Amino acid sequence: MPRNYDIAELKRLDVAHHLPAQADWQEIENMGGSRIVTHAEGCYIHDGDGNRILDGMAGLWCVNVGYGREELVEVAAEQMRELPYYNTFFKTATPPAVLLAHKIASLTQNRLPHVFFNASGSEANDTIFRLVRQYWKLKGEPKRKVFISRWNAYHGSTVAGVSLGGMKAMHPIGDLPIPGVEHVRQPYWFGEGFGEDPEAFGTACAAAIEERILEVGPENVAAFIGEPVQGAGGVIIPPANYWPQVEAICRKYGILLICDEVINGFGRTGQMWGHETVGVKPDIIAMAKGLSSGYLPISAVAVSAEIIAVMKTGGDFVHGYTYSGHPVCAAVALRNIEIMEREGLAEKVRDESGPYLAKALASLNDHPLVGEVRSVGLLGAVEIVSEKGTNQRWGGKEGNAGPVVRDRCIAGGLMVRGIRDTIVMCPPLIITNAQIDDMVGIIRQALDEALPVLQAL
Numbered sequence: 209m210p211r212n213y214d215i216a217e218l219k220r221l222d223v224a225h226h227l228p229a230q231a232d233w234q235e236i237e238n239m240g241g242s243r244i245v246t247h248a249e250g251c252y253i254h255d256g257d258g259n260r261i262l263d264g265m266a267g268l269w270c271v272n273v274g275y276g277r278e279e280l281v282e283v284a285a286e287q288m289r290e291l292p293y294y295n296t297f298f299k300t301a302t303p304p305a306v307l308l309a310h311k312i313a314s315l316t317q318n319r320l321p322h323v324f325f326n327a328s329g330s331e332a333n334d335t336i337f338r339l340v341r342q343y344w345k346l347k348g349e350p351k352r353k354v355f356i357s358r359w360n361a362y363h364g365s366t367v368a369g370v371s372l373g374g375m376k377a378m379h380p381i382g383d384l385p386i387p388g389v390e391h392v393r394q395p396y397w398f399g400e401g402f403g404e405d406p407e408a409f410g411t412a413c414a415a416a417i418e419e420r421i422l423e424v425g426p427e428n429v430a431a432f433i434g435e436p437v438q439g440a441g442g443v444i445i446p447p448a449n450y451w452p453q454v455e456a457i458c459r460k461y462g463i464l465l466i467c468d469e470v471i472n473g474f475g476r477t478g479q480m481w482g483h484e485t486v487g488v489k490p491d492i493i494a495m496a497k498g499l500s501s502g503y504l505p506i507s508a509v510a511v512s513a514e515i516i517a518v519m520k521t522g523g524d525f526v527h528g529y530t531y532s533g534h535p536v537c538a539a540v541a542l543r544n545i546e547i548m549e550r551e552g553l554a555e556k557v558r559d560e561s562g563p564y565l566a567k568a569l570a571s572l573n574d575h576p577l578v579g580e581v582r583s584v585g586l587l588g589a590v591e592i593v594s595e596k597g598t599n600q601r602w603g604g605k606e607g608n609a610g611p612v613v614r615d616r617c618i619a620g621g622l623m624v625r626g627i628r629d630t631i632v633m634c635p636p637l638i639i640t641n642a643q644i645d646d647m648v649g650i651i652r653q654a655l656d657e658a659l660p661v662l663q664a665l
Contacts, residue, residue: 210254213246213256215244215246215256218241219240219241219242219244220241222236222242222244223240223241226242228242229365230365244256244257248276249274249275249276250274250636251263251275251636251638253275253623260621261618261621261622261623262621262622262623262635262646262650263275263623263635264617264622264623264624264633264634265623265624265632265633265634266634266637267502268497269439269440269470270497270498270501271501271636272474272475272476272498272544272548272553272636272637273544273547273551273553273636273637274501277501277547279543279547280501280540280544280547283539284504284539284540286539287535287536288536291535292535292536293534293535294535295530296325296528296532296533297528301533302533302538304535304538304539305325305533305534305538307538307542308323308325308538308539309508312508312510313510315480315545316493316510319489319512320490320491320492320493320510320512321512321513322510322513322515323508323509323510323511324339324508324509324511324528324532325506325507325508325532325533325534325538326496326506326507326531326532327505327507327529327531327534327537328496329363329369329468329470329494329495329507330363330364330365331364331366331529332364332494332496332507332509333363333364333366333369333468334364334366334369335509335527336433336466336492336509337355337372338368338527339509339515339519339525339527340355340430340431340464340492341353341430342519342522342525343464343515345522346521346522347518349427351427352429352430352463353388353430354388354389354428354430355388355389355390355430355432355433356390356391356392356420356421356424356429357374357389357391357432357434358391358392358393358394358395358438359391359392360374360375360396360438360441360444361373361374361375361394361433361441362375362435362438362439363468363494364470367382367384367386370382371386371389372385372389374391375440375441390420392417392419392420394438395444395446395447396441396444397409397410397446397447398582399442399599401413407449409447410450410453413447414450414453414454414457415453418460418461421457421461421463426461426462429461430463430464431458431464431491431492432454432457432466433466433468434454434466434467434468435468435470435471435472436451436467436469436477436481436482436485437472437477437482437584439471439472440471440627441627442589442628442630443582443583443587443632443633445582445583445587446486448486450486451483451487452487452488454488455489464491464515465488465489465490465491466490466491466492467482467490467492467493467494468493469481469482469483469495470497471498471587472485472587473493474497474498474545474548474554475498475553475554475557475585476585476587476637477584477587478554478557478585478586485584485585491511491512491514491515492509492511492512492515493509493510494507494509495508495509495510496508499541499545500537501544503540503544504534504536504537504540504541506534506537506541551638553637553638554637556637557586557637558585560641561586561637561640561644562583562584562585565583565586565588565644568645568647568648569581569582569588569648571648571652575652575655575656577593577658578593578596578655579591579592579593579596579597579598579599580599586635586637587632588632588633588634589630589631589632589633590630590631590632590651591629592609592610592630592631594609594662602662603665606629608629609662610626610627610628610630610631612662613626613631613654613655613658614626616654616657616658617631617651619654620650620654622646622650622651622654635647
């Protein structure tokens with residue numbers, strides 16, 4: 209049971225002292241403080257105002273095994289008693305970090321047998337940025353510094369992460385991106401290829417990568433980075449022919465292929481990895497979120513043997529964090545993976561809940577506000593349009609409708625995210641079919657309530 213918090217006082221202190229992530233702090237103050245989430249179980253969170261909310265976002269794309277897993281609490285306590293912390297700087301390692309690295313390598317079928325630990329997905333992509341540039345320098349091609357990414361991609365909130373990402377609204381804070389990052393079009397068929405043949409659109413988006421490689425000069429390009437399915441960009445599922453062509457282009461010009469699996473990994477798309485779902489074999493992957501189901505902060509980078517063989521010729525890799533390979537985080541992540549395998553959660557998503565979500569979302573296609581629904585595994589999206597059969601937006605621009613529908617979903621007891629005019633969802637992998645029905649039912653009700661509001665714009 210939750211503690212008897214003074215919620216009014218917590219909200220006052222929140223405004224007075226706490227700076228929430230990625231928020232308009234003036235807006236938080238105007239609303240009298242943040243929503244105070246006090247406890248959770250299974251697929252539900254509870255706030256201090258007495259609301260029970262179905263968590264359609266699995267925290268922040270991460271609570272794959274659901275809330276309230278007592279064995280994760282127990283393994284953390286056991287590890288804290290034995291060894292609460294030690295670093296990996298002094299030619300040292302701890303049992304949980306070594307065992308977790310071994311486990312992650314096995315999950316890649318040992319294609320990516322080497323693992324570097326960090327505390328967040330952002331840090332994982334920072335690590336990749338430095339590692340890749342050092343790799344090419346040691347390989348005798350120091351001019352290969354350029355990373356190619358996509359517009360509207362999200363790869364974290366650090367300086368390198370935001371630069372690798374293509375969200376233009378994030379770039380002015382810090383005068384980013386830093387030099388050496390090129391962005392190309394994203395494979396967002398509904399938004400940017402509407403009316404085109406999807407395969408032709410996929411080919412055109414892949415070709416944009418090759419065109420940029422040739423513009424920059426292949427001898428200057430280090431890597432291409434992308435999420436198999438873009439998460440924070442709006443659950444953008446590329447045409448099926450896109451990723452195989454991207455991989456072929458990378459191999460043609462000898463550049464590294466990096467898959468950001470921070471959201472896609474650990475069963476989210478119905479396979480252990482998103483790159484398995486889209487059918488490619490990357491040289492490096494970044495992972496976080498589902499690695500520990502959010503119970504403790506940990507991320508990792510898995511790297512090919514060929515890259516590490518080159519890195520070993522260069523002496524110290526002078527990069528790392530105080531909490532790289534934190535033993536308690538690693539112990540919890542290892543047990544979290546054990547739970548996923550024991551309960552067959554990736555297989556459940558592939559065979560049961562993923563197809564059920566797709567069918568449930570398809571029932572919304574008759575709503576006048578819905579332009580498209582799409583999903584892969586337990587990642588889903590609902591596009592909101594002003595005119596059925598088009599991709600036109602309310603008020604003539606993106607972003608007017610999404611917040612209206614999102615707020616009504618939350619008021620109705622469902623936590624979802626509104627990304628521009630797309631309602632996205634990413635529930636815990638333990639979600640039941642009945643809970644999926646509840647989720648889609650609340651979305652329908654929110655759409656009904658939003659319609660007259662949007663018609664008044």
